[in-house]
Amino acid sequence: MLTKEECKAALQKRILALAGTSLDEASAADKYAALASLIRDYIGQRWVDTTRYYDDQKQKQVYYFSIEFLPGRLLDTNLRNLGLREVWCEALAELGIDYTELANAERDAGLGNGGLGRLAACFLDSLASLGLPGHGCGIRYTYGLFEQSIIDGVQVEKPDTWLSDLDIWEYRKAGKAVTVEFGPPLGTVKAVPYDIPVIGFDNRTVNTLRLWSAELRDGLNVNYSSLTPGDIRKLLEYKNWVEAISQILYPDDRYEEGRHLRLVQEYFLVSAGLKSIIRHIKRKQGSNLSYLANQIAIHINDTHPALAIPELMRILMDEEGMGWDEAWDITTHTISYTNHTVLPEALEKWPVDQLRSLLPRIYEIIHEINERFCAELWKRYPGEWDRIAAMAVIADGFVKMAHLAVAGSHSVNGVAELHSRILQDDLLHLFYQHTPQKFNNKTNGITHRRWLLSANPGLAGLITDTIGPAWLQRPTELERLLPFAASTAFQQKLTAVKQDRKEALAKFIFDNYHITLDTHSLFDVQVKRIHAYKRQLLNALRIMELYQRLKADPGLDILPRTFIFAGKAAPGYYLAKKVIQLIVTLSKQINNDPAIQDKLKIVFLENYNVSLAELIIPAADISEQISTAGKEASGTSNMKFMMNGAITIGTLDGANVEIREAVGDENIVIFGLTAEEATACYQTGQCDPMIIYNQDERVRNCVNQLIDGSLPVIGDEFKPLYEYLLHPNGAFLELQDFAAYLDAQAKIDRLFRNKHARWQMAIKNIAHSGRFSSDRTVKEYADAIWHIRPAEIPQR
Template sequence: MPQLFESKDSFKESFKNAVSDACGRDFEDTYPEERYIVLGNMIRDFAGEHWRETKNAIKKSEAKQLYYFSMEFLMGRLMTSNLMNLNIYDVVKDGLKDLGMDINDMENIESDAGLGNGGLGRLAACFMDSLASLDLPGHGNCIRYRYGLFKQKIENNQQVELPDCWLKNGNVWEVWKPQHAVKVEFGGYVDGYMDGYGKFHAQHHPDFVVRAVPYDEPIVGYHTTTTNTLRLWDAEVDEDSVNSGTLNEYLNKVTAITANVYPDDSTIEGKRLRLTQEYFFVCAGIDQIIRSHLRVYPSLDNLGDKVAIQLNDTHPVLVIPELMRVLLDDYFYDWDDAWSIVTKTVAYTNHTVMAEALEKWSQDMVRSLLPRLYMIIEEINRRFKYDVDHRGLCGIFNNVSILKEGQVHMANLAVVGSHSVNGVAKLHSEILVNDVFKDFVTIYPNKFNNKTNGITHRRWLLFSNPQLTELLEETIGDEFKTNPEKLEDLMAYVEDESLQNKFMNVKLERKKILAAYVKETLGIEVDVNSIFDCQAKRLHAYKRQLLNIFHVMYLYLRMKQDPSFRIYPRTFFYSAKAAASYDLAKEIIKLINMVANVVNNNPEISKYMKVVFIPNYSVSIAEILLNAADVSEQISTAGKEASGTGNMKYMMNGAITLGTLDGANVEIVERVGYENAEIFGLRVEDINELRHENSYNAWNLYNSSYNIRMVVDSLKNCVWSNDPNEFKLINNDLMMRNDEFFVLADFDAYCYAQEKVQARYMDKNRWAKTMLINIAKSGYFSSDRTISEYAKEIWDLKPLSFED
């Protein structure tokens, strides 16, 4: 350990001197932001020693490495987690305190890195943490977006999108690596020639070239030397390619590539920009892998033995044709040899069964933007058809073709070009095999597998809930910190009333922290003794925030009608962003906020319930919200949520799952038992039957159920707004489009499940026992388990060893 972190006193002296030297002023005259930057640099430099040792260990042992390609990495704030992982948190915390500083104030200066939107990025961040903490050499590959998705404000009850300038103060964790810049080529045309052996040599003549410049961040393992790399690519001008006559147009095109995550794709230009982004970071990432490999090995023949590439959803699937292009055009491999290397190297994780989320690009667009890759995709598809036909399966080819109906089907390309295809929860993987990819299973019966998602307990328990961590350590020791499945040891104590009371006090403390945040930021006072009922996740119709708020509306309307009907006090928390162009989702946010206004301002009913919408959902907000929850709302339409990881974070902090049998909820219930969760609603098979028979009719439910009719009618009869057309999109989605996600079908069952939740809560000891059981059974859902399965069963990745 560096001397400066060996003791509190040595840290204080080094820190004060470093701040004064960097700022050119006495320490007392410097600003908190300046001190934060210096502290971050000191931490990164310490991590840099481990970073160097990790690279040397990889080189010396010739270890196989993983490269994880993802459009998102939502890492959250890194200062405190890095200090904890480096095992210097207490030294720094105590040293700062002596200097009159609070370590939490230091962390609050840091912005959440705007590198994503939702669960995909939070999962990738958990995986990076687990890889390093398990001593596995695995690195992330993404875009260095200058702006995050957007910063959400609520004005006049509606979502307003503002720029998320997360880089405005720089990023203290990154290291600029201009020496590793890569040229990325777009557009133009391809020609070539046949050599004397009948081999075609392609030559691409691009009309648009940019430089991809990497910025590297250390990913620090927990109490271990292993420090991996998250490489983020920024787009810069390629001076050799600038035509002075079109300079402004060129600069705008370059800037747009890394401006923000998921640009609006409702236009042709937006779609083209998204495809440009995807190829940009894929091309740069593959170039990095090839160059790194050839610094150690004489050829690429053994690439599949030394490199594993994991595609996190369909966004990076261009890895497959791009790696083929490099092998064919730059290193002159024959097709079969190149294809063998690609398919041995690449694996694909599917994250959705939603047809609209399985990416498809216009063939004309791909041909225009990526002419050489399009030629390769055509050849992959031709050879794939030949293979399918010769297996006697020609009748299914149209279902599995990569090119059809004028589109390039990226999920199909991913399946064909990968040696492994996995889902992210048991139910999700079953749906992939039995429905989404069932024809592929006929062709590749051994290619499909399941890897149930997980979360890093280091961030979502040790870091974000120190009060619960301390109680667990007192009760079962500290082994769970490095082996989360040791949380199971808590089962021996769940009947202990003393522990139950201590746990409820911890939960109350976390609820007070959330209540203080809500009071400070929103001016809303909430009852910390009420049931905290939370749904925090991306806003989408299938996640059914609408079902949740309909229940709130039902309670309000019933209490208004019947003064004798009252509930146990409850606070309903929501936090969600809606895509800027997703009008229905934005209207649901507006409904939640308008219902909140009515409920919270009713002097009688607000004694029994409050509604709180926390804007700008992020990792940092989740760290405050999830561990305060009593009830975890996981109510997606059965068969639509691939896995979910929020359900696991709530579970690990003791919240009880109120949910459908969807995604990882199924496996949560398998572990805790139905008596320790509250499951309701239609199953996948029920929904499939309704769809198959075309027998679902929202109007029949509306006409036959007084409660449903009361809630739906309230959208139009000026209960929540003076404008009867305020919620026209919602009404039309339910009644004119026949309630695609079965909100009305599950409404009565959901309300009954909520009644049972309230009844359970009345018995506080039973409730505490149930929460403790959820914590005890949550260790399985650590991303350490998930990553260990990937490493063993897909990547063949081994832990690093470090010589003294």
Template structure:
């Protein structure tokens, strides 16, 4: 692109003036960002084209990763790092009087996701490209993405997120590759030459327009594609009100996760899901036909992966294409579909295993419903052959039952591979949640523990720690992150540990400045930064954390002999707009913060901060500054977690339950380098199955619990009246479904252990080092290598050079 900063400066200035029609002196930061972004995108376009060509020539098997979410964050610096030109660009801009950080701040996060599911998809794309694997993403180009969160008087307020307000330099609109996606209408069935023919007629069409984004690998020429579909009105005539049709059409790609508490919202969400899979699969098939013609060997060249249940309609859509368009028999089509589709399950929560009422599904997707119904009939017949007379088992396993279509069941039946995302999660799926299916299809089930891309979450987020690591053990770990284990050799090196301490101190100072700028709260950078950032959900137990903070505050107020190391508790979380209970917890956190932060009598021992609008770019400032990582979900509920890995990689110590990937983190760092508390998964599942837990007993027998629970409703918080009655009732009247009170005493004790451990700074730094050293296993490169070898059967391809 440019070999030195002088060449970069000349190119940049020339492009800026040509593009913006103004002199450099007149240009704005946005002009500068747009110019730099366009330069980078155009530069990678040559490799982008060559990547497609090398895959075509080599006839590589390719994987397409279908996900309703891709939580990309900002791409400017990430792409510069992967292209290895960040230093040249940074120095060149500096000589022009521009700080790269300021240009980067112009870029709005592409908030096309809600949490771990979408961020995992983004990390996977990075790893696929960096490992030279032919893998691409397919998603929806939401106009607004996830909402922008504001905190007003302690309450969450949602505003439309505007990531596309100024356009998006990384995308290329490809209107010539648009797809027409049909909804409603009816299916006409006829017989031609002894074959049943199905025609979807009188359908209402929506045009899916692809916007392609390059996915740049690290130090490689591979550039894969993320294709995002935009919903636009079809040019074909329709017999209805044009303006209403236009509004309904554009709503399909307007918001991520529309409210589905009513039929209108359910229809919209189902439309989104079929829109994604129909456009994606028909696009894949169109490209495939151009190269190979017949689809008979489709599964040998194409792998389609569905990220959770949202894209499960990929199964009947591929069947539809193979039967209706390719005119294959049912058995031929099923063989191809089964061997093409693989499925990742991300949850054991019943609420997240989608079910659609037939009364909504059938009229909206008439041909797809016919195919799902046929899959169900054939599956139930197979079950009858396996378990003759066992109607209860067949009813429980059926894809369609009680007037509902069970999407997880469709995924399990129509995929050749079903994986969980942590060892514990996979075992729970096999032995409990999906036990019946595991007994029928044991060969399908496998585990792929999640990972994160260390290029974003260490190299980009924590450059000073990255430099320290490279100085100590060289650069090979960047390509083979398991080599971070070499850091163990520095466990007794006081100079190295002191450098780690100074880097953490600097990162805490940077976050403290951001906290002050954003909230006005001044925090003590020598205090323990104890952080819980993740989606707000009852099972993640932000409630346990804030009740413990109330307990610490009570002790500071009542017991003059109580001495604790100063601690700053930092939260970041969005609650789903319709999730009333989660919003009450946000209000509680902010109410506690207001009381604690304004009480001079506790001598600054305790501060509570809620950072609004948690997102990828904010997370990049948070993880490097953390001392303590809160991973305190009710055991058995968190499928894996990836925040735990990001904290660990940046040297934070985990306070956690034996849940999700916490278990595998513990196995690698050792019991002495992690803080584990609370019920185990089998104990939680035993309570759910057999009962025996009574939260009221813990309330009566532990005065610490009684005090904090009573404070929710007894006027302790002035001016909030019955604000927290729902939380009080959930703990006592509704028997505390997520065992907050059951784990409370254990949580208090482990937090005392944290307090004690932090006072021995040498020991703490050694523990921190061990977490960094063992974090390489949790790179998404390892995860993707396992997917590639064990599920998708794809291989890296050598660099392609045109003759």
């Protein structure tokens, strides 16, 4: 184990080597780079040992394919997991270095957007921490989704140049590059892997996140002096396309070029990943791939990597010489699929002509999969043409990627009990009837090491002092906090921890937005991607109603609240951008109104990412989880908030259902239509919001504010929101749930007046949050789907 003196000497020497300067002259970025590079050195041998052990023991390994990974900053996590954080903090302090400033010099990796990518990162953390042989496979995006700024109340997108400096944690493996073949005009592209170590907590496991970067193919030696203008144009087009493949996450799908690039990216990911995996297996375990499903598991995280199915078929048939039946048997036993949406419009589908042109051989295989699958259906359901058409992989000129994923995998899971039930009863009902044994549920989870131990060290320390450290390895041990729920002494300590986190967030907000917050007000938080079904607009309407009441009666007896929002709207999502503009407009209006006596404040925080979430979530008193019932697959922010002692107000949607089961009705505030009631509302045509608008004066007053000049904007800025809310189809039932939402908020106000009861609720939420650790989720995947077992890496 390193000593403080060894740490200090090593850091000064490494700063000199990397930055060519002394410790006194080095910047925070220099110090961060030096420390991170020293930790890299420490990781290396464990990484080699882990890989060698898996190969020597012929361990079955899982490869988790995802278009997104959102790991957040890695320095603090890696130091904690290695058991080196304490000695390095002490060494840095003796050198006069602020560890927090140094850790903040690391940029968040721009490899994801939201829940999908954060879930994938949590799973990798749990795989390594449980000693399970499992790795990630994704794309190394040069730019993140975008960097969000709010200018004059409007979201503005700027390039997220997170790789402007080299990522210290990645290792370029040029010698392990593979080629990916597309149809003309793209042709052959070289895929170069960049590996990032994934370090297990308090063990010797180091797994791998492999990210692929597109580069010009080898042998492209061009004599520029002899090129014709036409040749130059073609060469530049080729170079631009290759560079674009791994340039940005989620190209804008409003345009044909953006949609085409997405398809290119998806095939690039699966082809490079599968070729690399197969090559490694053949080198280490021999050329016989007949038992591939016993050697590896391939998991596709949503439909983006669904082309792994025809690509693995292509490799087994065209490169390994297998027949169709053997290749199909291997493929379907190797690949498993997680669905992440209940919105039919979010299920990917690709035009036949586009896929056939770009990937002719892959389309041939998909076509054959469809023909054989439909023939199988015909044998079982003769004459049921409508059923077969509804289940076909290719129909109406499109390849349906969810259908391909279900047909070509041995397991299909949802990510919350409600979500999985909706898949089985509605969205994928015909497939469930056909092969019910494929379908199962794996409720999402979060890594408690990131979202409690690292994000909230004060709370983590309090928990360890109270029940010991066993919860770090076995998060269900948090239930041992239950006897302390009514303890006044423990509640006081928890109150102090929460207050400390609120003051830290308030300082960040003042430093960056020049807004002063009352840290004794209730921090009411909704942070997530801006989308209609997540209903930030419902929250905004509630604030408008409360503001109206305060204007009419400034002495109204309410608990002061600070409303905190954060999240990005997709660049082409006009309505979501309008919701952001409304929230920012309300913040300017309310924050500058002395008549309400600072009882309300609103803050919209720009550029939401993992690091910002780690600052916001521990400070929250109230967790807003208010999506339309039946529309959110799971949610994971709800789990992060409860783990940090926030009280959930939410609908019976996604994992909220299971959170209620865990904590009890009395420790969560539920409102609104259920998923079944919402479905019935849509089906019976009772969703017309004009009925509510005409019946409820509060609704009418709030909706009218969008167009009657009450808001400080010029013209009809919010008329699109007005029209959306009153559209005959009922949108996402904002108005139908409005009255119930106001009643729930009144209940929250009453609950928080009883401090003893409020903190008892918070402690019970924390105590039951271990159920929602990604360790539990990953164990379920490992046992029931992937069939992998832990490995104990020996110490050299």
